[in-house]
Amino acid sequence: MPASAPAPTTQVLIVGSGPTGLTLACELARRSIDVRIIDKSPDFPRSSRAKGPNPRSLEVLEDLGVVGRVLAAGSRPPLMRKYRNRLPIADADPFEASAPTPDAPYDRPWMIAQWRLEEILRDRLAGYGVRVELGAEVVGLTAGPESVTVALTDGRSIGARYVVGCDGAHSPVRKLLGVAFEGATAEEQSMVCGDVEVDGLDRGYWHQWFDEDGAVLLCPIPGTGTGWWFQAGPERDGTGACVPPSLESFQRLFAKHTGLPGTHLSRAALLSTYRVNERLADRYRVGRVLLAGDAAHVYSVAGGLGMNTGIQDAYNLGWKLARVVTGRADPGLLDTYEEERLPVASWTLGITSERLRVTLDAILRPGGGLDSAVTGETMGLSLGYRWSPLSPTGSTTRLRAGDRAPDAPCLDAGTGAPTRLFEAFTGPHFTLLGFGPGTAEALRATEAAYGDEVRAYAVGSGPTGADGDGPARLTDEAGHARTAYGIEPGADTLVLVRPDNHVGLIASATDHRAVGAYLDRLDHLDHVSATAFRRP
Incomplete structure (x- = not known):
């Protein structure tokens, strides 16, 4: 070189x-x-x-x-249309019972x-x-x-x-x-894949043909007029080896499993053989x-x-x-x-x-x-880091340190405009939520000490969640935020949310030094164990 x-x-x-x-x-x-x-x-x-x-x-x-x-x-994911013996037998929507919720906007x-x-x-x-x-x-x-x-x-x-x-x-x-x-790589569990153009198929469905000796799957690619994802069990040669993917092999597989003319498929690209x-x-x-x-x-x-x-x-x-x-x-x-x-x-x-x-x-x-x-x-919504050295002890009736921080619809207490906790979290900063009027002092002290590094919000049930000269105020009119975070009635609780929208710390409002102690330890880790990081 x-x-x-x-x-x-x-x-x-x-x-x-x-x-x-x-x-x-x-x-x-x-x-x-x-x-x-x-x-x-x-x-x-x-x-x-x-x-x-x-x-x-x-x-x-x-x-x-x-x-x-x-x-x-x-x-949205299309309905899955399943075929046996080349005939449609069922349509399935695995998300039929799913719907957005106040704490999870994407279902x-x-x-x-x-x-x-x-x-x-x-x-x-x-x-x-x-x-x-x-x-x-x-x-x-x-x-x-x-x-x-x-x-x-x-x-x-x-x-x-x-x-x-x-x-x-x-x-x-x-x-x-x-x-x-x-x-390990499972050579016996393989499929051929590619992007193809298809004529004559309803793009409202993810078509899935299954039979005893293979399968062909065709899913419409959004944003294309005739583009589809093609997946199939591979053809095998006389020795049992996979036949390399090609437009011609895709057409043969399509005709074999669907009973439709292979010429419905054209312009195969991005060909690959996938092995588990x-x-x-x-x-x-x-x-x-x-x-x-x-x-x-x-x-x-x-x-x-x-x-x-x-x-x-x-x-x-x-x-x-x-x-x-x-x-x-x-x-x-x-x-x-x-x-x-x-x-x-x-x-x-x-x-x-x-x-x-x-x-x-x-x-x-x-x-x-x-x-x-x-x-x-x-x-992916249930994954968290409860075991992490960045998750000191602390919990509510629903959350523990390390969990994903839920969303919730609120109102801007100053303007009355609708907003969400996710909007408060957006950006490269920590977010400190103060539930209850007893958190006002801790919120003000944190803002004064950390400025834009930590954005503080008082979350209250009415328009007076904090003093007028205090931190930003969110009205939890329907109680969705308190419910999502498991805050009991009358409790004054601080929740520090990390920049990656996981809960870093849950503490009582009386623990005024909790947030500062957390950030100081976070910034001075030196291969410490999780036990050493946890607050007594």
């Missing part, structure tokens, strides 16, 4: 510009962190791959300010092609003055005491204080770190280099949790990395990224494996289909 010029410097270098890398880049850029994001591809991919964000990822995208565009560009995943989601996130990132640098393939990492130098195939190098590998299941960053990626692959990195951080998304974990497709887990990795890591880079927190805070997210990845591996088994069993029975892969657990 030719000698490289002096490496340019940046605070954070992100390798990989899929949804995980783009989410992390947006998280850092909106906090005014100097970030660069590179990708080895020469062009932006048009892959539709992942079918869209689940409800928890939609909450992340709302915080990033792009959920409106995502909803407009995508669609189902949203279908959108991955390339379109990436386009929306790139536009958001460009608004911060950051653009993806294409054609930059990583071949080397050299760690120093204060930075990491990344070598590229073209001889260039980039120096950064921190590097995050968001570069997929075959991650060069992970391999260069020597991080183990344990698991379940692997988990044994570490998420090696010094100044971290891993996120598929670089850290891969799952079966059941439940659609691969991309979603990556987006949520980035949401967890972004605020912590920004806090360390700016010198506000010690590097030990970055250890909590692995401590929180690796157990979630391990749980996700288990649930996707179990959902795959259930689904494979279901499709052998008439009426069974992909709806078997959908459960409340795949929505």
Whole structure:
């Protein structure tokens, strides 16, 4: 490799510009962190791959300010139409009983092609003055005491204080770190995939043909006139090996399982053979280099949790990395990224494996289909970090420190305009909610001590939730906020919400020093145990 010029410097270098890398880049850029994001591809991919964000990822995208565009560009999941012996036998809507609730505004995943989601996130990132640098393939990492130098195939190098590998299941960053990626690939559980053009099918349905020797699945891709996701059990040659995917093989599979002319399919692209692959990195951080998304974990497709887990990795890591880079927190805070997210990845591996088994069993029975892969657990709303060193003891009748912070409709006490707790949370800050008039002093003291770092809100049942010269006031007229947070009548309770919208602290209003003590310990972690972090 030719000698490289002096490496340019940046605070954070992100390798990989899929949804995980783009989410992390947006998280850092909106906090005014100097970030660069590179990708080895020469062009932006048009892959539709992942079918869209689940409800928890939609909450992340709302915080990033792009959920409106995502909803407009995508669609609700269509009805699943199931066929046996080439005839329709049942229509299923796994979300038929779902509806938004005051504490959870998104009740189902949203279908959108991955390339379109990436386009929306790139536009958001460009608004911060950051653009993806294409054609930059990583071949080397050299760690120093204060930075990491990344070598590229073209001889260039980039120096950064921190590097995050968001570069997929075959991650060069992970391999260069020597991080183990344990698991297995089930060669016998495979399917061929691609994007196709289809004539003559009703786009109001996700069509699923099943029979004893295979299946064909066709799901309409939102935002396209005739584009569909194609999945099928592969053709096998005389030796039992999978026949490579092609338009011709797709047409043969389509004709075989549907009884319709294979010529209904045309313009197959993004062809691939998918094999069930379940692997988990044994570490998420090696010094100044971290891993996120598929670089850290891969799952079966059941439940659609691969991309979603990556987006949520980035949401967890972004605020912590920004806090360390700016010198506000010690590097030990970055250890909590692995401590929180690796157990979630391990749980996700288990649930996707179990959902795959259930689904494979279901499709052998008439009426069974992909709806078997959908459960409340795949929505992402129940996941939290109760075990985390950032979750000191504290609870209400419904919540504990580490849980996802619920939404709730409220009124702005000053104007009477409708608002939501999620609107209060939006942005790169902690949010302190004070339930009850007894929290007013703690709210004022926190605002005075921390300014914009912590935004304080008095949540009351009427227009006088706090004194006129105090913090912002929210009227919980219908009691949805108190219900969601489990605040008992008459209780004066403080709830500190982290920048990633998880509960950091629950404390009595009489504990005036709780918030300051929490933030001080958060910023001075040094590989401490969870027990050492917890308040007595």
